[in-house]
Amino acid sequence: MSANIPEACCTLEISGERQEKLIAMFKALGNPTRFEIMKFLVTHPGCITGDIVSFLPIAQATVSQHLRVLRDAGFIKGTVAGTATSYCLYEENIVWFRSEIGDVF
Amino acid sequence: MSANIPEACCTLEISGERQEKLIAMFKALGNPTRFEIMKFLVTHPGCITGDIVSFLPIAQATVSQHLRVLRDAGFIKGTVAGTATSYCLYEENIVWFRSEIGDVF
DNA sequence: TCCTTTTATCGTATATTTACGATGATTATA
DNA sequence: TATAATCATCGTAAATATACGATAAAAGGA
Numbered sequence: 495m496s497a498n499i500p501e502a503c504c505t506l507e508i509s510g511e512r513q514e515k516l517i518a519m520f521k522a523l524g525n526p527t528r529f530e531i532m533k534f535l536v537t538h539p540g541c542i543t544g545d546i547v548s549f550l551p552i553a554q555a556t557v558s559q560h561l562r563v564l565r566d567a568g569f570i571k572g573t574v575a576g577t578a579t580s581y582c583l584y585e586e587n588i589v590w591f592r593s594e595i596g597d598v599f
Numbered sequence: 600m601s602a603n604i605p606e607a608c609c610t611l612e613i614s615g616e617r618q619e620k621l622i623a624m625f626k627a628l629g630n631p632t633r634f635e636i637m638k639f640l641v642t643h644p645g646c647i648t649g650d651i652v653s654f655l656p657i658a659q660a661t662v663s664q665h666l667r668v669l670r671d672a673g674f675i676k677g678t679v680a681g682t683a684t685s686y687c688l689y690e691e692n693i694v695w696f697r698s699e700i701g702d703v704f
Numbered sequence: 705t706c707c708t709t710t711t712a713t714c715g716t717a718t719a720t721t722t723a724c725g726a727t728g729a730t731t732a733t734a
Numbered sequence: 735t736a737t738a739a740t741c742a743t744c745g746t747a748a749a750t751a752t753a754c755g756a757t758a759a760a761a762g763g764a
Contacts, residue, residue: 499642503690504697506638513634521629525752529622533611537604543711556753558712563751577710577761585608592609592704599697632722648741661723663742668721682731682740 504599515568516594522567527552528560535570535583542578609704617699620673624696627672632657633665637674640688647683 508516522528527550534549535541543561547554561581564570568587573580613621628634632655639654640646648666652659666686669675673692678685 500644502641502688503693506641517629517631517634520625524622524626524629526622536607536611539605539607553754583607588608595700658724
């Protein structure tokens with residue numbers, strides 16, 4: 495008989511780069527303001543930074559900083575359009591995120 | 600014709616207390632040390648704090664602090680057993696976590 | 705060319721997180 | 735009743751995150 499470990503409700507079988515990437519995504523989502531930005535982008539795809547700044551009660555510089563965190567985590571994608579920057583969800587990465595969670599949880 | 604918003608890859612239809620709870624869980628998982636503790640608990644259910652301290656390269660006080668964050672987020676459950684405390688994954692809450700993510704992503 | 709619009713970045717202040725050693729509380733054991 | 739074992743909490747130092755105003759960069763329009 496091998497060690498009898500009762501099976502858990504999740505495997506968490508992940509490591510290395512995949513784990514780091516997943517943790518960075520969790521961290522990015524673990525902030526109320528960034529979560530609101532994500533929600534806003536679902537209903538306002540392609541909106542520009544200024545739209546998000548108008549929507550949120552925080553300064554433009556702060557919004558820009560949060561957008562960077564979301565961008566670095568892979569959740570959103572920015573496209574420069576004239577003087578503005580248009581933002582969308584980064585669908586491929588979100589699909590990856592969902593898939594990884596499905597694997598480990 | 601109503602506003603033609605192309606459908607996103609996720610709805611993020613969540614708010615209020617549910618959203619706060621989910622964000623707190625993301626935040627708790629968004630730390631490498633805490634993620635490792637979660638992984639350790641999958642393979643060592645019922646282990647005591649000292650086991651986790653031996654496993655990780657950080658001080659006992661710090662481990663205890665991380666355990667508290669995971670406990671507050673609902674990911675783990677501690678049971679006092681003599682002078683020790685035995686920890687397990689909090690399966691019901693993890694199931695809830697998985698289910699919420701399935702709904703919004 | 706000059707001015708406006710838009711956004712990212714810089715510098716910085718404050719808040720939070722993360723880490724540690726020390727201590728106290730609790731339980732078991734000699 | 736001492737003594738040991740185990741762990742949470744306290745106080746605190748250092749690092750990181752979050753927020754802001756100011757400024758710079760880039761593009762468009764007058």
